Amino acid sequence: MGTLAVLERALVSYKRLWQASVFSSFILPVLFVISIGIGVGGYVGDVDGVSYLDWIVPGVLASTAFQMAVGESTFPVLGDFKWVKGYHAMRATPVGIGDMVAGYQLYIAFRVIIASVVFLGVSAAFGAIHSPWVVVTPFVCALLGVAVSAPTSAFSASIENDSYFALLFRFVVIPSTLFAGVFFPVSQLPALLRPLAYASPLWHAVELCRSATLGVAPPWPAVAHVAYLLLWAVLGALLAVRAFRRRLSD
Amino acid sequence: MIYARGLVKRFGEFTAVDGIDLEVAPGEAFGFLGPNGAGKSSTMRMIGCVSRPTAGELRILDMDPVREGPAIRGRLGVCPQTDNLDPDLTVFENLTTYARYFGIPRPEARRRAAELLEFVQLTEKSGSTVDPLSGGMKRRLSIARAMINEPDLVLLDEPTTGLDPQARHLLWERLFRLKQRGVTLVLTTHYMDEAEQLCDRLVVMDAGKIVAEGSPRHLIETHSTREVVELRFGDEPPAAYVEKLAGIGQRLDPLPDRLLLYSDDGDGAVDEVHRRGFTPSSVLVRRATLEDVFLILTGRTLVD
């Protein structure tokens, strides 16, 4: 009950800006597909036996979800502790700490699913979807969203100053996006760096999405990829509960 | 409603609440009066079950705040010292989303929100976001929000600090109506007039301790004289007159700008000042207030 109330609050806030947000989750992939998929793809040719456009679409899909999930759990979460004090307001009601974390993660999942569906619509229009398995990708993206947003929320709840976010983006988010198999296969990376890609939840989601839109088998058993993402989600949620509790008790 | 014995709150080495005893009965309007840093908010937060007592016994609504926090919070209405409204939501949505935290069904939440906005005279602002509201409107909205779950006990931390006199009087009037409905009110304040207006009973807090307790009338009668004379002198600082006027009235308190002379017979005391050959530049005889009680008890003024 408390969880749904927390979700509802986030949705009511979102209602105010959903048009702008859906528009940007529509326009961004279009720009991406045209510039990178078609423009760069014209030089690159095929990757792993498919056109570069088809190959990159699932990667950009997952990385869009990844960035959205991180973005929505940095400033909004810190702000809700520091300025809005929305969590303090909830704290004075029967809503529990677990509800606060779970409700917000549901919201992230919701946002990511909407953005993914819009993105898939655009990609389909460019003929980049080749398998009915595509229907699982919004859920893969939602799982990825929670896997990264839960630990990010924990981080945001533990800091006092938003300048840490610049470090997070520079040293975690951008490298992840560049080296997690979104734009080129991880096999192109020096062997030394590959484990870093494997450690990133983004890579696992990218491979799952790619196998789903192209209709090929993922590099690891699908179950292993999903389990790894679940592990991040669960550990992240536990960390977030701990960080929220610390922040809200004195 | 509230029962506390030896309640203590420490932040590290610092003791913010230093062993206080309290009892608040149903239907009572109870006040905490004290200067900045007295420990009022720290006490309120323990009563609101959001801050854990360091030591002592505390029972709220006959429950244990540590073990039964959610059940207690479900029956409390809390208006914190600093507003924590949702700035991006409308006035109406602030109430309805908050209602959902208590599990109130949506149609009922809308009904109560409309009714409460009427009560705090914000119906016209219903569709506006919170950001552009004035301080007094935000405060009224916070109080309306605290009432959304029809609480048995309402905690108001400085409900009128920072408001202009008109806004304060409106709030007092609304709070008075709540009291008439039988809602138990617990509030903190720096303002004597507020405590005198609203509270059946209050405690004066200073540096984490309760220094006096009783009804406003009772506190004035036991700790102060009936009347107070405020004397201002043009030539010398008020402290210089303490010796010269010694023996007049029961007590003399020099403040930076004036001398307070406590006497049950203010006019008689003024006559005596003149008889000794002193001519203050201004003389004011007034009834004693809680402000005087506070000064007598702690040696300091309340609002600095």
Ligand SMILES: Nc1ncnc2c1ncn2[C@@H]1O[C@H](COP(=O)(O)OP(=O)(O)OP(=O)(O)O)[C@@H](O)[C@H]1O
């Ligand atoms: N979370 C905290 N950590 C450390 N010290 C705190 C904390 N909260 C309050 N204090 C300290 O405890 C003391 C009492 O604070 P409290 O807020 O209870 O006072 P107050 O009576 O409400 O004052 P005011 O009238 O200014 O609101 C202050 O000295 C304050 O600095």
Ligand SMILES: [Mg+2]
């Ligand atoms: Mg306070």
